[in-house]
Amino acid sequence: MSDDEDSLPEIGGEYTKLEVKKKSPSFTESEKVLLLELVSSKRNILECKRSDPLTIINKQAAWTDLEGSFNLSSDVIKRTAAQLKRAWENLKSRAKTEKAKAVRSAKKTGGGMAEHVLSKQSELICAIVPSQMTSLQNDFDSDSIEIESDKPADRREKFPDSSSRKLSTSSNDSATSTKLNKPLTVDKRSFVIQMEEEEHTINMQILKQKQQYEELKIKKLKREMELMELESHKKLKLLDLQIAATNPVQHFVITAPDNEIEIA
DSSP: OOHHHHTSOEETTEEOOOOOOOOOOOOOHHHHHHHHHHHHHTHHHHTOOOOSHHHHHHHHHHHHHHHHHHHTSTTSOOOOHHHHHHHHHHHHHHHHHHHHHHHHHHHHHTTSOOSOOOOHHHHHHHHHSGGGTGGGSOSSOGGGOOOOOSOHHHHHHHSOOHHHHHHHHHHHHHHHHHHHHHHHHHHHHHHHHHHHHHHHHHHHHHHHHHHHHHHHHHHHHHHHHHHHHHHHHHHHHHHHHHHHHHOSSOOEEEEOSSOEEEEO
16 A cells, blocks of 8 residues: 555545546636627516516526527537526626726716726626616716816805705605605516416416317217217118018009909
């Protein structure tokens, strides 16, 4: 036994070996572009914020379909749906970080050249999920920054009295509260409408299937009646043939007032 083998710990009479997990190759730029294109085509499903069972099932199906579309390309490494989803989340996270740096840089420059500029890839991600990037957007345009003047009149315009500030703050809070509550109400209403539409569609499909089943039953009954009628005609014809076979010559009796004449 070698010195290396002697140094291995022994458990249950067998040597334990360290298993090195093989890391999957990193995504190439072309793979990232393809992934973003596929995610963009299914963003309404993949980035839906609802967590009901139907939405979860739709998301899983969308990722499975996206996996198939991705792996159909000849210049990519085969990836699983879980790997593609993890890569998409990482790309979003990097885009958010770049967006935050770009916003802070724009505020510091005062309208000059920003130190941090969004990459084309991050711009595309921001376009795919703009709602997730709105909190990072700048509240003002760098070109609209005004240089304060030393004139008292300008300072009075820029800094109104306390009562005006309180009124403005109160109105802004009210407007903000309305804006925060309105999307929730609209989203809830749209969700209810969507569920009702899906329920109506399912009920219509069930009704259509029942109608088709009844039509098939009617056709089956008509066919059975036709077969019974055909069988009845066959039996009558067979009976006529049997009667004709047993009585080849028929006798007719003519009754006269005085005598009966039999005609063969």
